[in-house]
Amino acid sequence: MLILLGLLPLTPPAIRDAGAQVLRFDSEASWQQWQLPAGALEITPSGGLVAVRLRKDINAAVNSAQFDGGVLQASSNRQMADLAIDGDPATGWRPDGTERTGEAVLEINLGRAVSTNSVTLVFAEDAPPFELFEVLMSTGEPQVDIVGNPLPGVVVYRMQHRFKENSRHEVTIEFDPLKDPPIQYVRVVPLIYHPDARLTEIQVNGFGDNAVLGLIPRGGSANVVVGLGRIELDVPLGNVVGLIDGAMATRMYYGATPGRGVEDIDAHIVLDLGAVYWLDHVRLIGEAMGFRRFSFKDYSLLTSDGSLAPDGTLIWDRQFNGRATDSDNRRGFVDHFFQRRPVRLVRLLWKFWDGACAVALGGGQRATSVACSARGTMQEMQAFGGGFPRDLRMQSQILDLGQRRNFSIVEWQGEVPAGTRLEIRSRTGGGLVERYVFLDRNGKQVTERAWGRLIPSFRGPIDTLQSVGGDWSPWSTAYARSGDRFLSPAPRRYAQLQVGLLTDDPEVAPSLDWLQVTHTSPLALTAVGEVFPTQVRVGVEQEFSYFVRTDNSSAGFDALAVEATAPPTFLEAHMSGEPVEAAAKVTTDGFRVTLPRRARGGELVELRFSSAVFLHGTRFEAFLEDSRSPGDRQRVDAGDASPDVPGNTNVVGLPVGERVLANVTLSTPVVTPNGDAVNDELRVEVDVANLLVARPLVLRVFDLGGRIVHQQQRHIEAGRERISWQARGVAPGVYVVELSVAGDARSETVRRTVAVVY
Incomplete structure (x- = not known):
């Protein structure tokens, strides 16, 4: 049996057509090909997607x-x-x-x-x-x-x-x-x-509405582990289902118990709700039918919105930490209320076995089993709140175009009220990975060896699962607006799309009416490019060469575009090692060059340009274009375009340990603010390196007694910055000018002296 996990083959006519084709999602049938968070999302009669509100008082x-x-x-x-x-x-x-x-x-x-x-x-x-x-x-x-x-x-x-x-x-x-x-x-x-x-x-x-119900179809999970950090008895999902099925008559059970002794045994229950909800109340139901009991003693209740700490672990907010009371035990259930907050994961952490208690009672499992254990029997866990989910994510199945196609444009339409966001991302790849799953006749997964030892009548089918391969790109950044060019590598045979409905206000939510991706026949089956040099000094204008080569079967191209966060300036072009006259046009992120003739398949094209780099890992992207198909462009993959150039990359780095604030220069060592337009103000120029997001740049001026006489601040990104001080209203003398910025990895400060003379 062959199971294509999330694989959506497209019709052959769409593949054979050399013109532009569209993958469009605008109906219930098309959205059913996606992995949707069931219960948290609805498909409208017109074929759009809307978030489902978590209701209070129903x-x-x-x-x-x-x-x-x-x-x-x-x-x-x-x-x-x-x-x-x-x-x-x-x-x-x-x-x-x-x-x-x-x-x-x-x-x-x-x-x-x-x-x-x-x-x-x-x-x-x-x-x-x-x-x-x-x-x-x-x-x-x-x-x-x-x-x-x-x-x-x-x-x-x-x-x-x-x-x-x-x-x-x-x-x-x-x-x-x-x-x-x-x-x-x-x-x-x-x-x-x-x-x-x-x-x-x-x-x-x-x-x-109980946010725990339906968490598995919504893409969530339930995990119970007894013996944290020690034995790590992972309780099977089948034993945990009673905790999340909405039925009091069923309950979670462990199936086995770790050995007991003089050491503590901790356990936890972690529920992933499958979406980020706004919650303010969690109810823990131990045993609350005819016989009532709350079999937790020392426990903590924690929540997380899924955010990660710098070390990659989840950030948890503790909502309760203490000991269950006698009234909790008599009632059989406990309510925990907290300020409304975004929650994706709920964690109940408790002491399953109290080693100190066992020592105090003299050991002996029978004597201590009741007094020192807390089995944590649970019939249900419930979570309540209100409003639209803060974060809903869904992704398409693997889209199989049958052969390499050039994805070009992503378009969509939807409603995005203030305080909400609609995020579209993509990824592409050229191959899939197959994995064999062996089942017994009851549908239970077993190892290949165990399956081989079964008699034929006890064997089940062997399923072949297919998933993304190692050559797949990571998820792209979110597309800024409808009509943006495709951000993931292309041409590729396979693609996947992801949609996120996000809101900072639980009372409003975005919606998506439709989504479509345009794809065309590629200009070349393969196109590789590399830049040289690959390491430069921060902020220094440097000449670069970008080499591009397509496969021999390519029909050719007659234009190239180069784009980067460090805007390049075109200098000259070479084809097959010879300089050629090429027409260049400045674009928003770089330049576009029209070649004097079509580049043949396999021919080496070199573009020379200059640029100043301020970010380690700056990527220079190149795109093939063809005047015969206006609007079509194809991304050039990083690779070995020229055997004479080392690196095989389109990424340029900065030296290790490069300063955040570099190349600081003052317009003058002496400021004379007397209104004659000569050195009336101090202008400071600085190259700011390796800031991935905007950070505050602070300029302070001190007198020699350490008193601040001037201060200003503005948010900046990596690049060349200019900031000025007019030096008015201060006494003549020597002053210390200080620039400081809190970088992504470290903070940095530089100081210079300047004199003020009237």
Whole structure:
């Protein structure tokens, strides 16, 4: 069996056409080819993508069908029963009156455990309400037989309320959040009622949408490890599912227990929600059905938005650190509230085995097993908040064009309110990696050796999984605007796209109407280029040569563009080692050169230019162009274009240890601010190197007593900077001029002296 993981082949006609072709995503069918965060994103009827809001204070009965719930039974008028949970008070359900007393019933299944503030029954205003009725609620606890086996489809209703002589058209049962557990089932039993009485709504007023539900289809994960830093018993996902499935009747279990002794054993549960939500409440449900227990003692609750520390580890925010109380244990669940914050990961860290306790009690596993252990049994973990997800990411399957194609333009349309961002990225590659997966007859993955030892009837299929290969590019930077040129290497056979919906305001979110990528036949199957020299001094104008060569089968090209963050200035062109007359045009990021003739396949083209480099790792990009196909361009890959040039790269570096502030010069050693336009001010020029993002450059002027007489600041990036001081209102004398900047790797300060004379 061959499984192409995320592989989307395109139709052959689109491949054979030499003209421009478009990959467009603007319908439910096309977006289904993507790995979408299920439940956090919706496809609109018009084919766009919108984020789904995490709601607070919900009626959990209305969307029970979304969780495979709904009406469980209705004693009569079954066709009307769904109207009691449709959110419309104008419709409802009533028994038809044929039932004997106590037999009329409407029972609903919410589909998941719902932490609830109250349950409200609403009756039609145009008729009397039920006069005598019962409301029963269940956590989903299964009824068991005399030997403890659960009875299929039968649950225990431990919460029961009877209403007598009722005349109210709206009846509310309030829940005690410190006592009452979540519920999943609600049963209404009318006992005495008018023939026209109608139950229009059963409202289950829940805390809100539980962000834990559906985390696996959303791209998240659940991980439980016992014995952190020691034995590292990784609990299988199948044993963890009970923690995140929304059912109180199931729970997380370990399957095995590490050996106990005099050393502590720590454990943790980490849930990746699959998206970054705005949360303010986490509920931990230990055992909260018939028997109640919270089997954690010393524990911490931490959250993370997925941000990384400089050492590459996750940054965690601690929301609780302490010991569970006796009341927590009696209740069986604990609520932790905190200030609303973006959360992608929730981590529960606890002491599974207390070694000091074991020593104090004299050791012995039987004597200490209860007092010194905290098994951390969990039925459910719930997370609540509100607003649109802060960060939603999705990516396409691998797009297979069948042969190398030149991706040229990325376009999209969407709504981007203030405080939100729509990020589109790409990556490309030339190959895929195959991996074999061996399964037994039950679909369980086994090793190749174990599969070989199975008798034929116990063997399952061998799947071939395909994923991106080692020649794939990293994800590109985000495209700045629709219509930008494709940023990833091309031509390539395979590509992948990524979309991010981001917001800093939980009340608004961006949306995407459509996305498309244009691709054309390549000007050359391969085109390689390299720059020389590859190391220069910061800020010094330097002459460079850029060599370009295409494969022998190329139809040729007649123009080249060179672009860089250090804008180059064209000097001259050579073809096959001979100088040629070429027309150059300055562009936003460099220049474009039109050659006097077409460069043949395999011919070496050299462009000479000058530039001053301020960033280590400055990349000079070259693009092939063809006047016969205006608008088409093809990126040149870094490679060995000329055997006489070392390096095979298009990246230029700076010497190791190069200063951030270099080549500092003062316009004059003596400032004479007397208004004659000669040395009236001090102008400082400095080359700023290796700043990847804007940083504050601070100019301070001190007198010889150390007093600041002038200070100014502005944000700068790598490059040549000029800053001035007018020196007015200060006494004649000698002053110290100080420039300082906080670089990406280190801070740096330089000082010079200057005299002021009137």
